[in-house]
Amino acid sequence: MSATSPPEQHSLDRDPTKADIRRWQQYLADERAEGAIYRELANRRDGEERTILLGLAEAEKRHEEHWTQLLGEHANVRRRPSVRRILLRLLARHFGSVFVLALAQRSEGNSPYAVDQDATRSMAADELIHEEVVRGLAIRGRNRMSGNFRAAVFGANDGLVSNLALVLGIGATGVSASVVLFTGIAGLLAGALSMGAGEFVSVRSQRELLEASKPTQITLSAAPELDINANELVLVYKARGMSQEDAEHRAAERLGYFSCDCNPTFSLHPEREEVEEIDEFEATGSAWGAAGSSFCFFASGAVIPILPYLFGMSGMPAIIVATILVGIALLVTGGIVGLLSGASPAKRGLRQLAIGLGAAAVTYVLGLLFGANVA
Template identity: 65%
Template sequence: MSPPVERNPSDADLRRWRRYLANERAEAAVYRDLAGRRAGSEREILLALAEAEGRHEAHWRELLGDDVGHPQRSDLRTRILGFLARRFGSVFVLALAQRAEGRSPYEDDDDATHTMAADERIHEEVVRGLAARGRSRLSGTFRAAVFGANDGLVSNLALVLGVTASGVSNETVLITGLAGLLAGALSMGAGEYVSVRSQRELLEAATPNPEARAAVPYLDVDANELTLVYRARGMSAEEAQNRAGEVLRNYTAHGSADITPATSADEHEAIGTGVGAGASSFCFFASGALIPVLPYLVGLTGLLAASIATVLVGIALLMTGAIVGLLSGGPPVRRALRQLAIGYGAAAVTYMLGLGLGTTGI
């Protein structure tokens, strides 16, 4: 891509520049809105991003000159991003902003500078880092919620369709679906609680005892057993010696020593709590498993009830897949279709099995 050159712009050029100008204004507003909901370094980073978008805005304004025209609306994607930023300011917005920065057209546009294209690439990484903080805080409970909802949707749809296909009465299908809901929700909640609780207990067992710092003043400075602690944690002999020396110097200077790793609290936060994960799994499995049962609860029967249940579950699967895609920074449409294909595939297998059992009279 070469630097912009002096030329007479065409009508298409002017339209494109105005669109870029509108988008830069909107993106700067998004970052300012997000900054208004943050504090400390995150606020400073977001305001710096807004300032950079302002520089890009000035570039397009300079190119347009007297042809800048009336302020235009930004594209639909940027308007949606601004709407979400003003009302939520959450990790979802940062994930969307990350994708928006990654789709910048400046690298292939001769009217944008090399610096602007480089800015957009770096902005993607900056927003990725900010979004990663939110993803880390969400990861434990959110994982349990997504897994719970998806399992409830797929397993209970498969169960209901399989039983429906066998030709049993509507009452039997309804009781089976509600029993599957309760049994699955209890199983998911208990399993997630035990899993997360066990993970935390293993992490606690590997976390150094804070009281060990009380032994530091009494260590033999020449032998310095503290080096063995750091070598056991994976440091080389030289790194362990340097780290141990640093701890002892800090104690001499300040009268205190900390030999525990700085990441242990973050690891605990990332996996969440057993109660939170278990409760999320129970509630979201139950809410997901309720959807396939709804048509039967209102008195529908047979193929009509099964069809409506399948459509409702499909919509829910598309939504959960899109949410996962947004949070992971991946393409939401592709993630949504993947969820749908997996769910419908499992349901189709059990439906065919139910048809076979009904035909043979088992």
């Protein structure tokens, strides 16, 4: 259904109850808020993305009209939107980032219309389509940030877990607080430098592989000079994955026999190749950007376990405080990953917490054993 289509008519076979009216008023408030969210996001974008977001905002008006029609005079009573939508609009107004799109995607995917008999079937279908539209917009943002974001998330998580494990393992042996502190600082510096150097080499190598794998335009310049009776141009296209028929058609096109009518997905126009190259490199990220993100985020994660020791704590209280601080940080980083991936932030956060504290617990137990043996 297009944004300009009239709303599907829906009549009740019963008199609405007070609960019905309250629920419809809440739906109406949420639909108005969703339209405002998309308009706020559109204000921070231009071009095609702005047009898509404004189209979503216009589509939400159909749902508003449905609930307004059912409510009648009760539509004049204004209710506050849900807390999620209030927060989303605030974030959209001031940030407009991929985080907001990821939250909006989850909001569209959790629509109650599929199980509410007072919503039309087309409204439930609309919400599914809106989720896919927002998912598509979110994917663009994820691709633009995925390279450096991957390095940042991995860096922070590794810093949290590895340095907590190091601090707990050393602390469990019974050494002084100053030894634990300097061990933690050494672990921070060594890990951050290692992570930064590793990310630089990894991303640079990946970009070099992509560049080496990118088809060249040699067929365009060499085609006029080819020996037509021993044409190896077909072999070039077959090596790139074309069938025999597609390769022969493409070779004939390059030799100027006719315009190619073969599979368009194998098009090698320079404009298309340039777009694909940009997309590949956006997903990979820059080598210096990935290295810098990895270094900084590893350091920011690794400093948390040693904070209690920096403030003069020692012994079991320092270990407990360090574990709590790292646990909170793991929940936050896991939740952020969940938001960006469109999954449940709570599940991702708890998974991150379980993995991180599990690894730290193993090293703590080993530290106790070594400490006991030394004693």
